[in-house]
Amino acid sequence: MVFSRCGFFLICMLQLPVLVVITEALVPQVLLSIECLGGNYTDNSTYQRNLNTLLPSLPSAGNGNGYGFYNSSFGENEDKVYGVALCRPFVDPDACGDCFSFASNNIKLTCPFKKEAIAWYDNCTLRYSDRSIYGTMETQPFYSRWNTQNVSTLDVDGFYNQFIALMERLRGQAAANGPLLKCAVGNATPPGMYQTIYAFLQCTPDLSLQQCSDCLAASLVDVRNYFFGKKIAVIIYPSCCIRVQDSVFYEPASIEALLLSANGTTSGGKKQSNSNTARTVIIIIVVAIVGSLVVIISVCIYARLRKTKKNLEVRSAEDDDLQFDFGSIRGATNDFSESNKLGQGGFGAVYRGRLWNEVDVAVKRLSRDSAQGDIEFKNEVELVAKLHHRNLVRLLGFCLERNERLLIYEFVPNASLDHFIFDPIKREQLDWDIRYKIIIGIGRGLLYLHEDSRLRIIHRDLKASNILLDAEMNPKIADFGMARLFNIDQTQAETSRIVGTYGYMAPEYVMRGHFSVKSDIYSFGVLVLEILTGQKNSSFQHQGNGEALLSYAWKSWREGTASNLIDPLLRTGSKPEIMRCIHIALLCVQQSVADRPTMTAVSQMHNSNSLNLLVPSEPAFFMPSGIGSSFDTSLGGESNSGETRSGQSKNSVQNSGQDLITEIYPR
Incomplete structure (x- = not known):
């Protein structure tokens, strides 16, 4: 593998102006098909004379670009004939010329008096028409x-x-x-x-x-x-x-x-048609390769060793398989057109695209001045590429080319949860069965991140806009740009850079920069209460008295009126099951980190009604005044949130302490 790459690098360094194909014998011309199209011309007409003049002269040097493509026209007005010819790049110039000669003769014999025709050979394609065909993309007719x-x-x-x-x-x-x-x-x-x-x-x-x-x-x-x-x-x-x-x-x-x-050519230099000269060039190349082999291998080995020392690069053969070419993504999104735009966030825009195999994708195009730099980008690629769970959004690939940084995800058609749960009209579509499925699915995704994957991952930005819904309303956790890895024995970490969304962030994280799996548990509890009430924690005000959602939920639970929390639009469903979810959510938002359950315990609480639940104590009510809004998107659409990222929000919180970045330790 090293040798093949090095050989390619050597050829690139030589900057060869021309190259011919390996075959010395004349390649037989294999006719594939000739299609006769368009209207008719009469015998001895001006159009026929123009066609007879154009076809033999079309593959001449004056009409070509030096790389097997020819374009010309002859005549005027309605008698004007347009011609295009294209040779395959793996045939030599002599075989290419013979192919055009065969095509020119056969196309007139097969399509007499036709104003338009196309001939396909193994080595070339020849077209003529009574209309301009240069610069037009056509897919009919076709040969297979x-x-x-x-x-x-x-x-x-x-x-x-x-x-x-x-x-x-x-x-x-x-x-x-x-x-x-x-x-x-x-x-x-x-x-x-x-x-x-x-x-x-x-x-x-x-x-x-x-x-x-x-x-x-x-x-x-x-x-x-x-x-x-x-x-x-x-x-x-x-x-x-x-x-x-x-x-x-x-x-x-x-x-x-x-x-x-x-x-590398700006003015279309000519290909050398002399096969002897070409063979001489090839011999020189071989000698150069042999003479430079030792040097090239040494350079490649050094580059290989140097590459393995980079801590934050996208690596492994698996990652290579995930890398997309920028041109293919540009084409899939119609050059990132506004009509394909799903949303705009602090990190850039998200576009819908369609790959050639008719797979719809969501393309996250990071802005060049985005707060999410190379660290966050590579962080998201490394994390999501290694995660495979039905309740996590699937990363299909990425692109790092020139100044472009793209993440290609599966397209999730129903956008994000906040589009439904906070909309008084769409929320009616979410009956209890769907809401319960969403709660359980989010829990399973978190359990996988915290316990069941090869890596222990803290999401740090779990919120309604980062939960995407597929066609069956199954939830998928998205946006891992803020996620962090823990090693096997690590239980918590500290950071001086507070990132996340107010209303979802645990108090110990906001005030002291401490985060752990229990930080995600807190966010999960808030999210469950939002799903049950249909109200945002960050903007909830009971009866206009400024009482926040968590405060009202705790007061209602303590006074035995927790049923008042249930969304009035939720007209069906098992009340005991709903009340149990409220109970579990309150356990998740406890003030003390130690009092919050793990996701394993939460899963057991949901799966076993016979399991007795602890009595919750007063939750943490951290809600700073004057929370601003920032525009955010997560593959599926747009949402307003009190999001804070370093350098982006007037409400961002800066704390002292060291930002500890852990390496990947598979469990």
Whole structure:
């Protein structure tokens, strides 16, 4: 693996201006299909003469960009003929020219008197039309070819996931390449397979990034729906093409060097057509590689050792599989359009996107001046990538490219809990069965974070806007930017940077910077009371007398009128079950940290009605006056909260003490 990467780095350093393919013999021209389109022209007409003039001259140097793409037109007004020709980058110039010659002759024989036609060969595509076709993205008509045999794999799901990841990465790379050559190649060896799958994606270079991304996305959907898992699959549209098979059909280093040359050229230099010169260049490359091998390996080993010393980098092969190309995400979100925007928060915006495999995602695009810096970003990636639970939002990938920092999550269609529970109209949709399911689901997610995962994690920002609801109203805990890791023996930590949301933060955390699993328990208790009452803790005022939710809940419990806490819109449900939830919530918000139960105990209380509950004491009523609002979002939408993050809110609390950052200790 080290050698292959180093070899690529060496080729990149050489900055080769040209490169030809490995084959010396003339590649046979294989006709795939010819489609006759459009209206008709008459024999010996001006249009026919213009077409006969255009086709032979189209693949000439004056019409090309130096990388196998040609565009020209001939004639005037309604008799004007437009032509486009594209060669595959893995064929040499001689084979490319022969392909265009075959295509020019056959297209006129197959489509006599047709004003528009397209010819697809293995090595090239040739089009002409009576309308301008330059810079337009078209997916009709199309050609497809596949092998009837399936690839052999022991892990179908693993194969599918790696296939999607490979295709999404290559789609972004091809679309993001410069105006001279829009293509990408890559391979992967999915789990359960002994063979490697190879892929080639290409657009006509006249397409924009978005057009290329959309074209490839459409063709990949066809591959997924009809030809997924076949040993060979080819889809060719007028504007793009894809080829996937289980054997190598291109020279990776050749394509990479060609891309390097195209992307590093500003004025479209010409490719060398002399095959002898090209072979000489290849021999020089081989000699250079052999002569520099020792130096390159040494540099790579040093870089490898240096890389392992970085404490906060996104690492491991698993993380590599999660990394998305910026171009693919830009295409999936329609260039981060306002119409796809789900919300705007202190850390940046969240957009809805759709990947080529028709999977909807939520893309968290961190603003460049966001308070969440690289530490929080990498923190969230490292944490969520290692967490797998039905009640936690699933991280699909991330992107660290140029100045962009993106987190790609599963899309949760029902936005966040606060959109429902604090809305007097939507709240009616939440009957007791749904609310109880949400409470139990949040508890299970917290139990996983605190006890059942390989890592002990303190969320530190559990609140209604960070609970997302899927299509079945199952809750998913989101936003791990503020989360912290504890080692096996660690019970609490201190920080001088107080982050979170007033009304949900435990008093020992707000006042002294102490946090532990019991801090999340406190937030969980507040959240349960909000779900039961339909009221925000931070803005609750009983009968206008300024009495906060926790204070009113405790007073009602003590006076035997706890049923007054139940949301009037909650017209159905088991009253004993609701009252038990109020009891458990009050135990979670106790003033003393030691008096609060663990999530294991909370789970047992919910699961066993025969288990006697302790009598709660007076809870902590910490609610500073004059709480301001900040605009916050967590993948699903927008919410107002008294959120405080360092440097963001006038109500942020600064305490003395050391901010202890712990390393990851798997349990």
